[in-house]
Ligand code: HEM
């Protein structure tokens with residue numbers, strides 16, 4: 183039989199972007215330790231609806247760790263206490279019977295709260311729109327057997343590309359800095375031949391957008407890397423700094 | 434101006450002034466060791482770094498390095514607090530691998546600054562300042578640095594105060610040195626653990642060299658042993 187636990191949840195409730203929020207406490211019983219955190223939230227919402235109360239608004243989509251929507255700050259950690267996973271991949275077996283779980287939204291000036299646990303992570307999309315792409319040039323098909331870059335560089339680019347844009351880095355950062363995200367997006371392209379061409383413009387445009395949107399200055403605390411569900415390394419931030427500084431000095 | 438308007442530009446200024454201050458500290462701490470080996474040699478250095486034009490030029494460059502570092506530190510920290518937002522997390526846990534110093538650089542810097550003012554009063558005010566203005570503020574000849582060092586550290590309270598100061602400096606530098614390299618883009622996956630070790634080694638050497646002087650006098654060795 184399933185093991186079940188009883189929990190107390192302290193959930194941040196906020197009616198709208200301008201409304202004043204506060205914590206509400208809910209009891210939830212017989213939660214299967216095999217269920218995921220979001221399934222537990224679904225059960226809570228069914229319970230609230232049955233009691234004719236407003237369900238908790240939270241973001242989610244894929245529920246398999248690839249879309250980056252499930253932004254929840256659980257017991258002091260973005261995506262919960264377990265490492266290298268998103269909230270939707272978090273299992274209830276990480277919690278103990280009788281435990282109190284505090285659930286908060288991302289708190290960062292650049293991610294305003296929409297409702298309850300939902301925040302507007304549109305700022306990250308705007309940074310991507312500023313330069314996180316490669317302009318498509320149609321032309322001859324390249325030789326399928328040509329190897330333009332080494333495996334180690336391709337791996338490094340792939341590690342950067344694993345970023346799902348979830349926002350945990352800025353949420354965890356005491357400076358509200360988006361550097362890990364921007365560094366991942368700049369690195370994944372800067373390391374590849376197709377991306378190198380527009381590298382200087384990309385670094386400048388994305389950093390300018392990041393600053394404009396009110397993200398903070400990176401002081402290299404490393405909290406982002408510790409909380410990143412994809413374990414993106416802060417060494418990409420050094421690459422971003424390099425790309426940006428070289429581009430500026432070339433001007 | 435991108436050195437003010439852009440976050441990475443601001444970090445560039447921070448890291449260059451920081452590195453410059455670290456190099457100054459290396460020079461200063463080596464100079465201090467001379468007072469243990471030979472007080473006469475130390476006074477010769479004090480003489481050399483008196484109110485000469487080159488020492489004054491160096492002093493003003495150094496002072497502006499400090500001023501820029503501090504102004505940027507305040508500006509950056511202010512911006513970062515605003516970026517964090519008005520609402521704070523109710524539960525805040527520490528992440529593994531995040532050093533306490535890295536999150537408290539301003540506090541550590543402020544401690545360093547506080548003692549720096551005391552330090553200027555203890556030494557600069559009685560030495561270079563006297564040579565500049567001719568107003569005599571200390572008990573000894575302005576170039577007799579060794580006498581001033583001995584006088585100050587014959588008081589154990591000052592020894593302890595200076596040791597506390599150096600502890601704060603050590604914490605500031607263990608994060609600051611590798612952080613500066615990271616800000617300059619001089620880092621990668623292989624070097625990340627290495628630059629952290631380099632930062633610890635440099636800060637420990639600097640602080641131990643500084644600490645040697647008060648400890649030497651605290652143990653009573655200054656008055657002939
Ligand atoms: C001898 C004195 C000092 C030395 C050698 C020094 C050195 C450094 C270095 C190397 C950094 C790293 C820069 C980077 O991350 O790019 C740094 C950062 C910092 N320093 Fe200092 N510093 C000194 C004094 C001060 C003082 C007096 C203050 C403030 C009142 C201060 C405040 C800060 C702050 C807030 C940072 C973090 C800024 C950031 O990482 O963006 N420091 N310092």
Ligand code: SF4
Nearest residue numbers: 345346348349351410
């Ligand atoms: S770098 Fe990591 S924490 Fe930041 S957005 Fe990408 S996946 Fe999320």
Ligand code: FES
Nearest residue numbers: 245249250252270
């Ligand atoms: S819901 Fe898609 S990553 Fe969690």
